[in-house]
Amino acid sequence: MSKNISNDPSKFSSSVSGYTEAxxxxxxxxxxxxxEGLGVHDTLVFSSLIRDLDxxxxxxxxxxxxxxxxxxxxxxxxxxxxxxxxxxxxxxxxQILTILRSNDxxxxxxxxxxxxxxxxxxxxxxxxxxxxxxxxxxxxxRFSSVRHRAMTNSSKPRMSMAYFGAPPLNAWxxxxxxxxxPQRPSLYxxxxxxxxxxxxxxxxxxxxxxxxxxx
Ligand SMILES: O=C(O)CCC(=O)C(=O)O
Ligand SMILES: [Fe+2]
Numbered sequence: 390m391s392k393n394i395s396n397d398p399s400k401f402s403s404s405v406s407g408y409t410e411a412x413x414x415x416x417x418x419x420x421x422x423x424x425e426g427l428g429v430h431d432t433l434v435f436s437s438l439i440r441d442l443d444x445x446x447x448x449x450x451x452x453x454x455x456x457x458x459x460x461x462x463x464x465x466x467x468x469x470x471x472x473x474x475x476x477x478x479x480x481x482x483x484q485i486l487t488i489l490r491s492n493d494x495x496x497x498x499x500x501x502x503x504x505x506x507x508x509x510x511x512x513x514x515x516x517x518x519x520x521x522x523x524x525x526x527x528x529x530x531r532f533s534s535v536r537h538r539a540m541t542n543s544s545k546p547r548m549s550m551a552y553f554g555a556p557p558l559n560a561w562x563x564x565x566x567x568x569x570x571p572q573r574p575s576l577y578x579x580x581x582x583x584x585x586x587x588x589x590x591x592x593x594x595x596x597x598x599x600x601x602x603x604x
Contacts, residue, residue: 412552443557453547476541481534484555487519491549529564
């Protein structure tokens with residue numbers, strides 16, 4: 390994509406479409422490799438949901454303007470700097486796979502353990518790939534969706550672009566038989582993406598929404 394956003398909406402639209410198609414293809418390739426690595430017979434089982442013409446995938450552009458300590462105090466005298474500097478609260482992405490790109494301003498953090506946040510070094514030439522809740526269900530917990538958040542920077546604006554590969558609304562989300570064994574029975578009850586999306590929007594951003602579907 391060009392470094393500058395064009396004033397011509399059709400050029401902007403075609404850049405966004407080109408980018409979206411490229412990251413969709415990347416997501417599909419990663420998902421096919423994951424299926425192969427898990428020993429799943431039908432290696433297209435995850436990627437075909439994203440390739441489906443009715444896929445509910447989306448692209449989100451995030452902008453985190455810098456917040457200085459003074460701004461925070463002006464806005465709310467009782468809030469602490471740390472509290473106010475959360476730009477995007479902690480959550481897991483509900484979809485299948487997220488392909489995230491950002492500028493060179495840090496802010497993304499992941500948590501593998503409650504309350505411990507690990508910063509992700511920003512690299513504008515790299516993609517950050519997040520496992521979403523649907524992939525956790527479809528791999529029967531072999532891959533876990535990652536809890537993350539984005540902090541604002543006190544001097545520079547962070548920008549990020551996230552492609553969320555998602556199934557069609559009416560698709561059933563079930564783990565393929567290859568990852569369900571007597572030793573590892575299925576962890577989640579079957580659900581449709583529409584059902585999961587509805588549950589997602591009815592709960593707080595930070596809630597462990599996938600827990601609602603655990604057997
Ligand atoms: O801006 C970021 O790095 C994180 C964005 C994010 O988590 C999201 O859009 O779901
Ligand atoms: Fe996210």
